Amino acid sequence: MSKHFRIKGHGRIDRSRLLTFTFDGKSYTGHQGDTLASALLANGVHLVGRSFKYHRPRGILGIGADEPNALVGIRRDAARYTPNLLATQVELYEGLNAVSQNRNPSLENDRMEVNDKFLSRFIPAGFYYKTFMWPKSAWDKWYEPRIREAAGLGIAPSQPDPDVYTQRYAHCDVLVIGAGPAGLAAAKEAAATGARVILADDRPVMGGSLLAAADTNISGQGISGDGENWFSAGAWRNEVLEFLKAQPNVTLLPRTIAFGYYPHNWIGLCEKLTDHLAVLAKGAPRERLWQVRAAQVVIATGAIERPLVFPENDRPGIMLADAARSYLQEYGVAVGQKVAVVTAHDSGYRAAHELKAAGVEIAVIADIRGRSVVSDRAVQAGLNVLTDAKIEGTSGKLRVSSITVTAEGFRSNFACDVVLMAGGFTPSVHLFSQSRGKLVWDNKLQAYLPGESAEAERSAGASRGRFALAEALADGVDAGREAAQAAGFTPAGPAAYPQVTLKHAIGSGGYLGAAPTSADLSKAKAFVDWQNDVTAKDIVLATREGFLSIEHVKRYTTTGMATDQGKLSNINALGIVSEATGRSIPQIGLTTFRTPYTPITFGTLAGHARGMLFDPARVTAINDWAVGQGAAFEDVGNWKRAHYFPKRGEDLHAAVNRECVGVRKSVGIFDASTLGKIEIVGPDAAEFMNRFFVNAWTKLGVGKCRYGVLLREDGFVMDDGVVGRVAKDRFHVTTTTGGAARVLNMMEDYLQTEWGELKVWLTSTTEQWSVIAVQGPKAREVIAPLIEDLDISAEAFPHMSIGDGKICGVPLRLMRVSFTGELGFEVNVPAGYGRQVWEAIWERGKAFDMVPYGTETMHVLRAEKGYIIVGQETDGTVTPDDAGLSWAIGKAKPDFVGKRSLQRPALTSPDRKQLVGLISSDGRTVLEEGAQIVDPAAPKVPIGHVTSSYYSAVLGKPIALALVRGGRGRLGESLYVPMPEGVLGVQVAPTVFFDPEGARVNV
Known part of the structure; x- marks a missing residue:
């Protein structure tokens, strides 16, 4: 074995392509096809981080999304820094620059390690709930900043993300999640029926456990039309993928995480597009969000290897056994030179056999179970096996150096540089759980399995406890056929189930809880949750203090929280709670699997919704004129509205005072285009208005306006506005700026679900009209010369009138209304002419000392008159009478929205x-x-x-x-x-x- 721990003849890496990368500033080499984790292990690096609370040294534990320790930051350039990436999922590329997290000043010498050495006894689970209660003022000023400084994960980026993220909607007949043995078999079977199939897998290379399946052969049934051929596991995988790639009805999505299962078979997928590339093409999207609506879903997400809980089980070099075997078979990496295996499952023996065959020394296999056929075979193969073993602990500072085991009455210490744990496998049921399916406890497997489905889905393979390869393949075949048939497709012939031969078979079942030891777990640190520094004694403490539900234990201890979401810890935590409380695991329950179960970037979810596209700014046709006049703006909903128009040296108050006096004294001009506007048309328009608003409308004459009040069903004021009747069958309804959408939505709701018999059509015209409010004693003198075909004298056009005509040759809808208490007109013109008409009025108004005024002045002027603003004088609990608007209610009306609620005693x-x-x-x-x-x-x-x-x-x-x-x-x-x-x-x-x-x- 070389000093770089590469094993010849193993792995799928491209050894001809040498890549250089750095970790914490130190340069290393790896190969094309490596992950950052495999490349670090190939260089003998196990220490990759410090723990969350105690700052204990931590090493690479797993190989995939279940890795709790190896969280790193990746920096591409000054603007591209991403924290909290799993080294097990970061693909190596030339020049990759990775840094460790949660350490100061370095991994080897972290000054916060004092937490572990001297303070750990004072900071058990829930310590902050009990310790930092007094004085109250100290929490914000002292306690919280210090705790956050000492604990945590990566550092958030300080600069805007320069990358592009894209989004796509897709439909398919069958979505298969997971491209392991069961997923490949399901996708092939479904695709053969002609169904549209999407196959998504989070790894860059599809195949799942087949990628590490050494000494395993699969029959060629269903491939190449020949059932007599046998393939190696890798060759069988290649054949299936070639078949799928050749099908026009199949979409393959590697590097794609299925992060959420939502109602009606809507699945969120995050596809990583460029993170594995050394050179980024300009403008190329980094990630793509797929929002997939699938007729049928096959969940083939496999299983997570289960760790063991024993004293000091968190030192760098302590790893999951099957992960270590996969590093060997997939990347040609031996995780150590002298390995001890702690096992409660047959998979531990499989790892030992394969590592030994590759030249790795096996110091001991400590099986906490009794003697078995598997252990006897290991002894016959020359391995040192101890059964009925108790794990007393490990030693080593920055890497494990020995393990202590008690067996047959003897306590032995074994030197080693790696300890492998094998506690069995836990089916990945998170997506099934998110789909609202019911989980059931399988006592034989010691695991939760998918039970009754709530969506059109089925689980297959290890994700439902079919761990043996032959079982997983057969389960995948059945799932693919059933999904295609449920989607309306017919298989061409009978199912063909691949057969399997393998050298080292593994049994089912698993171990949960704390492994046997004579050590006092109330004193020793036996970790259950590596990412959150939760030990067995923390969980026992939680039960002793009355937290019996696993959800309560989770929150009190933080086990199963953060980005890890309990992938490795949940099942062992359940076992410890069960043992401590004497209750069965089904009685304890299971924590909720939230989306995203595997973390994704915010950029994926945001897509193009950033900057102006995140909260699109709506501007009126007059906006640029206001900008040119130096207006200060405020956001009202999505609208940019002129807040006030300061002159040189004026602040807000001075400008508003001047504008108010100007309007009252002579005339002001105000951009009211943002008001919501809805056209209500049809033979039953008046009846619709009568039922909807509190006011009476049937007798409102054409050419007249009325102030309208709208209630919610509970009787509280929802919106208001002036309504003009422009024809017998047509009303021009205005709403508040922020209420336009919800008012129209409510109107449509009633029209479609309650009053379907009414012949009424609703059209939003907010964007179609520019509205110019001209207010003040001189308002008529300013606009009268500009208006054609409409007499606006006081006699012909009194207050609360509406009429059509022309202004400056442009079509006009004029309303004589006032929100200032002054003579006022609202000039409505097509938005395309808004700026032109505004400037014409402005030119006329200069002779009358016209002032442009903004929303703040509008607020003051209306308050002087006691006019309300919905959302300011109302808060969702105000009735018309509360607001002084009882006069607006039609007393003779038999009904309107909210009328019955107004009669409740509490509202009167x-x-x-x-x-x-x-x-x-x-x-x-x-x-x-x-x-x-x-x-x-x-x-x-x-x-x-x-x-x-x-x-x-x-x-x-x-x-x-x-x-x-x-x-x-x-x-x-x-x-x-x-x-x-x-x-x-x-x-x-x-x-x-x-x-x-x-x-x-x-x-």
Whole structure:
């Protein structure tokens, strides 16, 4: 054996292609086809990380997605850094730059190792729940920052991700998840029927356990038309893949993780496209999200090797036995020179035999079971076997150096550089569980298996406990045929089941819980969850403190949490809880498998939804004009709206004061295009409106407008807006900016599910109209000369009128409405003409000192008039009466949405919070919005809160609106508002502060 631990004649790596890579700044070499983990092991490197809590040295434990220790960061350049990648899944490429995590300053010398040596007794499971309770202020300032500094995984990237991620939707007849023996057999069988098949596997090379199946032969039944031929496992795999590649109805997806099973056979797949490449093509996507809707699903995700729990079982060099065997057969890597095997399953012997045949010295096989045929054969092969063994512990600092075993009354210490654990196999049932299928406990296999299905799926192979290769292949054949038939396809002939011969067969079953030892597990560290530093004594402590459900044990100890999700730990944790509580495992239950079970990047889920595409900005036709005027903007939903228009030296308050005075004194112009607009058309349009809104609509005349209020079914205000009747069968409905979509959705819902007999059509026209609000005493003088075919005099076009005409030669829908309390018009023109018409009005308005104003000024002006804003004066618990809108309710209407709810006693109580005005007693303090309001008679009991608060430059004082319990009956009362500067007195006033007679709006 060479010093680099490569074994000639083994592995599928390309030894002719030497690759150079670095780990923690040190240069190493590997080969094309290696993973980072296999290349490190080939260089004799086992130490790859430090543990989460204790900062103990940790090494590579497994070979796939179940690896808990070997989490690394990969840096391609300054902007491309990805933490928390599994070294077992990172494919080697030239120049790969990997770094270890959770250590300072280095893996070999980590100053936080003090946690393990001196502090571990003080930080058992749940210690933070008990220790950091006092003083309260210390948690945020001291405790939490220190804990987060000491514990954790990788460091989050500091720069934006420069890579591209793409997404795709796909449909298929049969989706096969997992390309191991059962998955390949299922895909081949389904594809042969003509069904559209997608075969997805998370590894770069398909084949699963067949990739490491040495001394195994499979019959050629069903391949090449010849049932007499026998293939090696690798050759059989190649034949099947060649067959699948040749089929036009088959899609093969290697490097693809099935991360989530959602209702109606909707599966999320993450395909890695470029992470394995040394040179990235410009613009090439890094990953692709497949959202697959499958008629039938075959889950062939295999099984996870089960570790053993014994003292000091976490040192670098302690690995899973079948993983070590796979490193040998797949990558030509011997994981050590002198190996001890601790086993409770026949697979441990298989690993020992194959490693010995490759020239690796086997120090001992310690079988915690009794003597068997398998152990006798190992003795006959010259292996040192101890049965009925107890594992007392291991030694070694940065790598295991020995193991101590008690057997037949003798305690022995065996020198070794690797310890292999074989506890059996746990079926991968996470996707089945996510599909809402029912899991059942198999006492013989000591594992949960798929039971009753909730979706159109079936499990096959090791994922449902068929561990023997022949059984897995046959199960895959049956699953593929059944899935294709269920999808409507007919197999051409009878099923052909491949036969298998193999040198080292393995039995079924498995061991769970803590392995036998005479050591005191209440003192020794016997790890159950490597990633979260959870020991057997932590789990026993949790049961002793009353946590009996495995879900509670999980949260108290953190076992099975984080990116690992209990792949290795869950089943042993169940065994320990069972033993500690005397209950069976089905009584204890099983933790929930969440998506994604195997981690994927945020980029995959986001796809192109980033930057402006993540939260698309909607802009009006006038937006660029506002930008040119130096407007400050705010986001209202997805819309960009001008907040205010500052002049040089003005802040928000100065600009708003100037704009308010300008509108009240002369005229202002406001972009109201973002208001929702819905066209309601049809012979039954008035009846639909009557049923939907609280107001009466059948008698509203053509050319007239009305303020409309919409309730939810529970009687609370949902939205409001002005509605104009433009024809007998046509209404122009406006909504709040943020409410347009939900109002239209609610309308469609009622029309389709409740009132299907009504002849009504709904059309969203929000984007079609630009709306220019011209408000102020001079508004008519500004726009009248620009308008054709429409008389807008006070007599011909009074307040709350609507009519069509032209403005600047452009089609016009004009509404005389006001949200300021001034003479006001809303000019609706096709959006394509919005900028043109706006600029024409602006030019006319300059002679009248017109001011452009933004949303903040609009808020102040409407508050001066007591007009509400839905979502500000309402919070989802406000009725029309609470908001002072009882006048809007059609008293003679037999029904409308929410009417019956308004009759509930709780909604008619006179003690409900009602909208009122507030005036500060000192005449200068602007109240904080959201501030609580109290009665001097009971100063500790809030009776309401401030909903809107502003300084009114027109009135020369601050004003506020508030919801106060029994508010309308408190007019003139003095109340208190606690403020940061102290308690402030306020007087309850009517909601209308300016022009209470409404004379200005009717000029």
